[in-house]
Amino acid sequence: MKKLIVAFLILISSVAYSQVGYLNYTVYNIRSTTTGAYANSAADFVNMFDTTKGATVYARGVSTAAKTLYFANGWQPSGVPNGGSYTGIKVTGYFVPKETGTYSFGIDGDDGVDFLLDGTVITSFYGPHGFGGYRYGTVNLVAGKSYVFMARYQNWGGGWGMYLVWKRPSQSTWSIQADEVTTIVSTPTKQALANFDFGNTLDKTKFLASTLALNSSGQVDVTNALDSNKITNGYKATIGLNQWESVIINPYESNNKGHRLMLDERMFTSSSPKFNSINSIKVLDIYDGPVTVYDTSGWWKTYIIPGNVADKITSSTYQSSLRLQDGWYAIQAGTNITYTATTEYNPQSVKLTTTNTLATLYNSIVTVSDVYLAFKELANGGIFGDQTGNEFAYGIQYKNADVNNDGYFNEADCFALLQHLTGTKTLVDTFKLNNTLKLIPQTTYNTITKSNWNTFSSYIGDSISFNINTGKAIDTFNISATWKGDVNLSHSATPVVNVVASNSLRSFSTPMSNEINASIMTEMIGDSIYAYITLDPLGQSLIGAQFQLNYDNSVLKYNRVKFITKGSPTNWSTDNGGFIGLGSLITDGNSALDNTTQYIISFTAKQKLDNILGLISMGATDAVNKAGTQLKVRIK
Amino acid sequence: MKKLLLILLLTGCTKIIPTPPPIAANTSIFSVAKSSVNDGDNISFDLKTAGTYTLTMGDSTTSQVLTRERFIGKAGTNKLKIYTKSLSVKYLYLILEDESKTQIGKTTIVIN
Numbered sequence: 054m055k056k057l058i059v060a061f062l063i064l065i066s067s068v069a070y071s072q073v074g075y076l077n078y079t080v081y082n083i084r085s086t087t088t089g090a091y092a093n094s095a096a097d098f099v100n101m102f103d104t105t106k107g108a109t110v111y112a113r114g115v116s117t118a119a120k121t122l123y124f125a126n127g128w129q130p131s132g133v134p135n136g137g138s139y140t141g142i143k144v145t146g147y148f149v150p151k152e153t154g155t156y157s158f159g160i161d162g163d164d165g166v167d168f169l170l171d172g173t174v175i176t177s178f179y180g181p182h183g184f185g186g187y188r189y190g191t192v193n194l195v196a197g198k199s200y201v202f203m204a205r206y207q208n209w210g211g212g213w214g215m216y217l218v219w220k221r222p223s224q225s226t227w228s229i230q231a232d233e234v235t236t237i238v239s240t241p242t243k244q245a246l247a248n249f250d251f252g253n254t255l256d257k258t259k260f261l262a263s264t265l266a267l268n269s270s271g272q273v274d275v276t277n278a279l280d281s282n283k284i285t286n287g288y289k290a291t292i293g294l295n296q297w298e299s300v301i302i303n304p305y306e307s308n309n310k311g312h313r314l315m316l317d318e319r320m321f322t323s324s325s326p327k328f329n330s331i332n333s334i335k336v337l338d339i340y341d342g343p344v345t346v347y348d349t350s351g352w353w354k355t356y357i358i359p360g361n362v363a364d365k366i367t368s369s370t371y372q373s374s375l376r377l378q379d380g381w382y383a384i385q386a387g388t389n390i391t392y393t394a395t396t397e398y399n400p401q402s403v404k405l406t407t408t409n410t411l412a413t414l415y416n417s418i419v420t421v422s423d424v425y426l427a428f429k430e431l432a433n434g435g436i437f438g439d440q441t442g443n444e445f446a447y448g449i450q451y452k453n454a455d456v457n458n459d460g461y462f463n464e465a466d467c468f469a470l471l472q473h474l475t476g477t478k479t480l481v482d483t484f485k486l487n488n489t490l491k492l493i494p495q496t497t498y499n500t501i502t503k504s505n506w507n508t509f510s511s512y513i514g515d516s517i518s519f520n521i522n523t524g525k526a527i528d529t530f531n532i533s534a535t536w537k538g539d540v541n542l543s544h545s546a547t548p549v550v551n552v553v554a555s556n557s558l559r560s561f562s563t564p565m566s567n568e569i570n571a572s573i574m575t576e577m578i579g580d581s582i583y584a585y586i587t588l589d590p591l592g593q594s595l596i597g598a599q600f601q602l603n604y605d606n607s608v609l610k611y612n613r614v615k616f617i618t619k620g621s622p623t624n625w626s627t628d629n630g631g632f633i634g635l636g637s638l639i640t641d642g643n644s645a646l647d648n649t650t651q652y653i654i655s656f657t658a659k660q661k662l663d664n665i666l667g668l669i670s671m672g673a674t675d676a677v678n679k680a681g682t683q684l685k686v687r688i689k
Numbered sequence: 690m691k692k693l694l695l696i697l698l699l700t701g702c703t704k705i706i707p708t709p710p711p712i713a714a715n716t717s718i719f720s721v722a723k724s725s726v727n728d729g730d731n732i733s734f735d736l737k738t739a740g741t742y743t744l745t746m747g748d749s750t751t752s753q754v755l756t757r758e759r760f761i762g763k764a765g766t767n768k769l770k771i772y773t774k775s776l777s778v779k780y781l782y783l784i785l786e787d788e789s790k791t792q793i794g795k796t797t798i799v800i801n
Contacts, residue, residue: 574743576759603775631775666732666744667772670756688747688754 074231076121076146076202078130080112083207084139090209091181092165095174095338095370096294098205102141111140118231122204125163125184125214141207142215146236148202150194153525154222159187162215164208170200173338174370183212187227197526202234244276244527245519247403250495250546251534262403271534275403279521283396287332290316294374295387300336301353304380305361312362314344315353320390328354333395336384337374339365402518405492411484412629413601413672418489419480419538421597421636422677422684424470427454427540428640429681431467444681445540447548448501452509453491454540456480460507470538474599476627476634480538486515491535494519498533499548513537541683568685569593569676571600575669580658582609584669588650589689594679595646598686599636601672602654606631608668609656617651620644626654632672645679717766719785719794727801728773734785734794736762741788744769749780749797773800 079102086107088100102108116130121144126137133140148170150156160168160176163184167177176190194200206215218227247262249271257271263278292300299317306313314334321328328349334356335341344356366382369375376383407414430444445451455462456469472478481488491512493501501509519530535545570589575582586600604611614626614635620643626635635652639645656669674686718724718732726732736742742762747754755776760769778800785794 572757573754574757574759603777605772605774607774608772662770664760664767664769665772666758666769667746667756667776670746670775670777671754672777 072115072236074118074234075115075236076118076144076234077115077236078113078121078145079110079143080128080131080133081141081143081207082109082111082134082139083107083141084135085109091179092167092205092207093179095167095169095177096373097179098141098165098167098207101207102143102205108141115236118229118234122215122217122229125216126212127214137208137213138210139208140213141205144202144204144206146202146234148194148200148234150196150198150200150221151230151233152194152221152223153196154193155191156194156219156221157189157191157227158217158219159189159227160204160215160217161185161187162206163212166204166206166215166217168205168217169203170194171341172201172203172335173341181209184214184216187216187218195524195526198524243279243281243398243521244274245279245401245521246272246527246529247275247517248272248529248531249405249492249534250532252542252545252547254544259408261406261408264406278403279401280399283398285394286397287330287395288326288392289333289335289395290331291391291393292316292334292336292384292386293389293391294337294371294385295389296385297387298376298383298385299388300384300386302336302339302358302362302366302382302384305363309347309357311357311359313347313355314340314358315355316390318352318354320386320388321354326392331356331392334358336386337369337371339369339371397522398520400518401521402516404516405486405490406515407486411486411489413632415481415484415489415536416601416629416634417673417675418536418544419470419473419540420543420673420675421474421599421638422543422675422681423538423540424467424474425597425638425640425677426450426681427462427467427470430454430540431462431464445503447542448503448506449498449535449545449548450540450542451503451506452501452512453535453538453542453545455507456538458511458513470540471623471638473538474636474638475623475625476629477625488513489537490515491537492517493533493535495531495533495546495549498535498546501548541681543683567593567678567682568687569595569598570689571598571674571686572689573671577658577662577665580662581612582656582658582662582665582668584654584656586652586654587648588646589648590646593676593684595676595684596639596679597637597675597677598646598650599634599675600652600686601674602633602635602669603631603672604633604656604669605667608659608662610659612655612657615653615655617649617653619647619649622646636675642679717794718783718798719796721796723797723799725799725801726771726773728771730771731768732771733766733768735766736764736793739764742793743786743790745784745786746776746781746798747784748778749782750778752782755781771798776800 081102092098111134112131120129158175160166164181165179168175175192176188178188204217220227257267260267262273265273267273301315303313329346334344340358340362347355347357374385451462456466473480493512521528533546539545569591572587575584611628616624622637622639624637676684676686717734743759745757781798
């Protein structure tokens with residue numbers, strides 16, 4: 054019972070101390086301010102609440118969003134000075150949007166009010182007045198990101214109050230949404246999802262990304278594999294106002310795609326960060342964001358503000374501190390500059406592993422139809438390789454066919470593919486994901502064309518790197534997977550856009566759209582075991598067939614394959630220990646494999662056998678017709 | 690009492706997966722719907738007449754034939770040794786046919 058009570062108390066206390074839905078507030082007595090009776094700008098509010106200029110703090114505290122953002126002629130969180138006259142209130146915290154997109158904020162007040170996110174005025178209703186209807190402003194926000202929240206209100210006399218409401222991109226009405234405000238500096242927990250596109254053939258669940266299993270669609274939440282450590286990558290300079298002009302913003306320059314912003318060298322001291330380490334600048338309400346270093350060798354330390362902020366300059370609420378001179382603006386900032394370290398996540402990567410036996414899997418990926426397609430493409434290229442009208446539909450096919458990675462798809466690659474098929478020499482010495490697999494960001498994958506494929510790196514490898522410094526709470530990475538030698542992309546992602554340009558293009562045949570029949574029969578004669586494989590092309594002009602025949606090598610010893618084929622095909626057989634790879638490929642363009650084709654595979658028993666079942670069985674199969682279409686082999 | 694509760698709790702949380710019975714040496718494999726086999730097990734079945742028969746094993750999921758063995762059967766009980774190392778799937782069908790391809794028996798086997 055005691056434990057139950059303790060658990061209950063813990064639950065209650067955790068709820069009570071939750072800061073989501075709460076905001077900080079400061080109540081000012083502005084009766085003695087020297088800055089004027091009304092806030093007519095954001096700068097006026099700064100001065101009005103400046104305790105060096107007559108304002109005094111009357112109360113401070115934390116209260117709910119509902120109480121701090123919506124009040125009229127009363128203030129529930131605390132008392133107010135002067136019965137509400139000569140009063141100012143500042144409400145602060147953080148805004149963490151639930152959605153990404155355009156938010157709309159509305160504010161009304163009696164008298165002046167304004168609302169800022171990250172120091173930028175989103176909407177305001179300055180000057181002396183009663184409640185006069187909402188003033189609206191919009192801003193693009195990113196879900197999960199924290200924005201500094203500030204709402205200000207002041208009243209000199211008479212009725213008083215402030216209403217602040219907003220709506221999310223998906224909403225049609227305005228309200229206070231307490232679950233989007235907090236008093237805590239919220240560092241969103243990064244989450245990352247990876248979508249691996251292997252096409253439709255492979256079983257994705259047999260792959261893992263850094264020990265995290267992919268689901269049947271190839272998706273995996275890799276959050277637990279992320280490196281959550283952050284490193285300092287520079288400094289943000291926040292520039293305020295002071296007595297003399299120390300900052301210059303040049304007009305927009307198209308060659309720099311932005312403005313040159315120049316800081317007087319006297320703004321830096323020996324304890325300041327190095328000039329070149331400034332990567333972000335906030336200057337009043339004009340700009341807050343990343344900058345690039347332009348030139349720090351002279352008196353004026355110069356940075357580039359990307360984009361055109363001319364409108365922000367002319368609409369700044371600090372006009373009295375700006376001076377226009379020959380197109381550039383000078384700002385009275387003096388040495389009012391502060392620095393805060395900026396951090397970012399380390400580069401991230403995930404490594405794929407598989408529970409498949411890779412040699413077996415790879416033999417089902419690079420098959421007779423890939424080899425034939427490569428030969429056909431090469432033949433269509435003409436004797437000088439300058440003809441098009443090719444068999445490949447996507448640029449990535451050239452990359453996969455360039456199995457020696459020399460940047461050229463030519464007869465050497467076709468020969469290597471044929472050697473792999475026939476078991477003379479495999480494409481890789483040992484079967485590993487990092488020498489067979491290619492992981493490519495989907496956006497890159499879709500830009501690989503016939504003309505540029507050899508300008509992309511090989512991408513061979515089992516790891517993929519990505520950057521999670523995106524400002525988003527959840528990053529999703531789409532990764533296209535393909536394989537060295539997978540010329541027909543049977544086990545690879547299909548590019549979203551067909552990017553073979555300027556070809557008289559044939560449509561890309563969908564793998565497995567046609568079938569042929571084959572049969573297997575085994576029998577024991579004496580000490581020998583025979584397996585007979587026969588073909589029935591079902592009318593297809595069959596030019597290639599390939600079989601993987603599994604056998605129990607602890608009981609059987611492989612002898613040979615007898616090929617019964619018409620014409621002069623390339624026939625091959627290779628003993629891989631636990632299976633025989635065998636098949637035929639016709640490249641003369643005239644003949645085809647017909648229903649007289651037969652393969653007789655013979656084994657010798659290593660021990661006395663009598664009445665056996667299951668010592669030999671059919672594994673992976675593949676076939677291709679003269680048009681280059683991959684065919685499904687149905688074993689009857 | 691506590692132990693009893695614990696046992697009940699554990700029992701309640703354990704998912705029991707039914708497995709087919711292992712084949713008995715003298716039970717015809719075609720007399721049961723499903724059997725589990727290990728590499729090297731003997732299976733038996735009865736034939737009314739001697740002659741040439743075939744046993745076909747295939748993937749229960751895809752129906753694809755994996756192997757077909759031709760053998761000379763004798764009248765009465767026949768025994769075969771089943772080897773599973775070369776079989777790439779776990780759930781298989783097994784069909785016995787005579788020389789005229791008439792189906793005599795059919796069952797499902799699960800490779801352990």
